[in-house]
Amino acid sequence: MIAAAIDLGTNTFHLIIAKSDGGERGEPEILFKTNLPVRLGEARINQQEIIPAAFERGLLALEGFAEEIKKHNVDAVKAVATAAVRSAANGQAFVDAAKDRAGITIEIISGEEEAAYIFKGVEATGLVTDCSLIMDIGGGSTEFIICKPGEVLWKHSYNIGAARLMQGFFKSDPLSAEEKEAIIKHLDTELPELFKQCAKWQPQLLIGSAGAFESYAAMLNPGNHNASIAITPFRTLADKLFKSTHDERTKMEGLIPLRVDMIVMAALLTNYVLDHAGIPELKLSTYDLKIGVLYSLLKCS
Template identity: 30%
Template sequence: MSTQFSIGIIDIGSNSIRLVIYEINSHGAYRVVSEHKESARLSERIGPDGCLHNKDIQLVVPILTHYSMLCKAHEVKTVRAVATAAIRNAANSAEIVRTLEEQTGLRIEVLSGKEEARYGFLGVMNAIDIQDGFIIDIGGGSTEVTLFRGRSVAESFSFPFGAVNTTRQFMRSGTLAELEVAGIRRMVEEAVASQPWIRKSPNLPMIGLGGGIRTLGKMSQKKHKYSLPLAHNYVLKAGDLDYFVNLLPAMALEKRKKIDGLSKDRADIIIPGLIILDTIMKAANSSSFITSGAGLRDGLLHETLNPKQPLKADVLEASIENLLMLHPNGAVAHVRHVDNLAMKLYDALIIDPAQQPRSKRYLHAAAKLYRIGASVHYYQYAKHTQYMITQAHIDGFSHREIIVCSLIASFKTKSRTHAQALVFKDILAESDENMIMKLGLLLQLAIALDSSETQPVQDVEVSISGKTLTLKLHCIHNPAHELKAIDSIAKDFEKGSGLKLKVQAVAFSRT
């Protein structure tokens, strides 16, 4: 088993410079333990000669020096520092890198546009379960557009405009007149015309990366009073992009800063970024827009951890396993066994044929994760589990599915679930509450079948006759705890499922 270590990713972007420190525990599970951001606006500082001059380079040195010290404080094993469009496109790129490396001790990789797009693709593909679509990464000095089919890159291109350098070129007064908006659109349309593949794949979802994209998602969520404030995998409400593109250009900067969800440090560059996005989405005739909280830095992490196979085969399963191994709490053997029993029960009963196999995956995720709340406090762990699943999120599930899973994992009673579901009534479907109750009862039964956490019930045969559900338990030792636990939930199970429980325990045979 590997020991715990940390990886630091430094992203020297055209707008901001970020450090993310990931901790990888002894089980191989990873999480963010520290994140820092400094605004640098490097694209604004490029001179008329195309160079980033020494006085501006020196502004970056203390930021990188501080990040290097933070990595040492966190005992980071591996640091990867990458530079994107502003430094890549500068006429004195090699000089900038040499100066920064000499004065900070960091080794800096200058990413090509293709590499930047590839890392963004890796970050998205390992965080969203989607087969086909576009990825758009609007940075400060460039915009990368990638078309993927079957979770593989089909086409990719890096355009030399982003939110910062477009603001500098077109937005001189703090607002944008119609003529200036038209100028940005014309620039983007002419660039898109050089890449005809963008127009040849209509009706695909577009996934957006970058701080401006996340800001758009936050503004949309605030506008609709969205009940789950997760930026990752948020599907933008229909008409919201048009709404903000039409609202913001003529609005004074100080007034713009007061819009809910719009951070003050992006208020001046958000409009050109949104116009770039809107123009490319219209050219691609995209069916929907999804914001991603994962991108370039996550892609770099995955390649650093698994250089031979950075792309996960099953996004959902990898995310469930990662979350479980972040919070094992000594019950891993138990929850894996509960999961096996829950799957056997589901296959015999098929709770919701209309949603199969999705509802089976909800139960599977809930069974594996129902105990993670014990890492906060064992008592009332169900409450902590429900919160942790919704806030940590599960990659591969939509927002609605994350909520469904959290309520199955924490299920206790129908009335309690109803009160919890009301909080998310803007996201859940009307039929979800009934499904959550049925799958929650099934999970409670599977948990009861290993209530001693010693796995006496090695297998279970399930049969239904009329209104009776018979469980034949094949046991390797006395299942007294399990029989008592089943008896304690039998009444609630019968009331919720309409099935009377009948249990028979027999010795387990290996022949």
């Protein structure tokens, strides 16, 4: 069976096409993968609107994905839309236009469903060996999953994605002390339940799901993006990001253009969680939501 998974994120659209070996637990063979910086949440995510330019970029990306799917003779396709589409007043209009123009049927998933797919993807890495907290920082939302091998203990999706925080608070260059304080106060009101659950379950590992965590790894270990992100070097990197200007960040090795500004919000959010959850270890999972969607299609364990 050949399957295609499409993840319509707030910042990036992902396509991955893979072939199952037919076994219950076999690793699928990746035939094609790509991602495009669509920036669907550009400018007005906090106003619940996909602006016309972003709307068109998204449709063009999906038209290209449809061509790749056709080339690879795909048997099954699953496309899921997350925070930017589910929170937008014109989100359903985007879904309808995608069907008309690209022939792709999109399922708008809830934050809870998104977290479940993220867990499935991260679990496939084998990193979940004890009680862990998975964190996936998106543009529109951030998902948290407390889990142990084979089991989700608690999960929740919060509307505190990097693009949403950036548009709501990040107006200075570099980030001002006042803006940083305002973001922290906002997180104080949003995340008490997360830390209540952390106190209950005592996760000992924070697993960062792809995205910003891949950027941390690339910046800390140029040319060697391993699965460990030592906390002390990360804290130093975060402080450097908070003090940097936009132009300075564009020159930082390992930081892709799409994340030049949003990485500041991601680092602040990661720092905040490490501070309040008291977790002693941080690792990167390169598997995330799209792998979870793919594995659900291929029935991989």
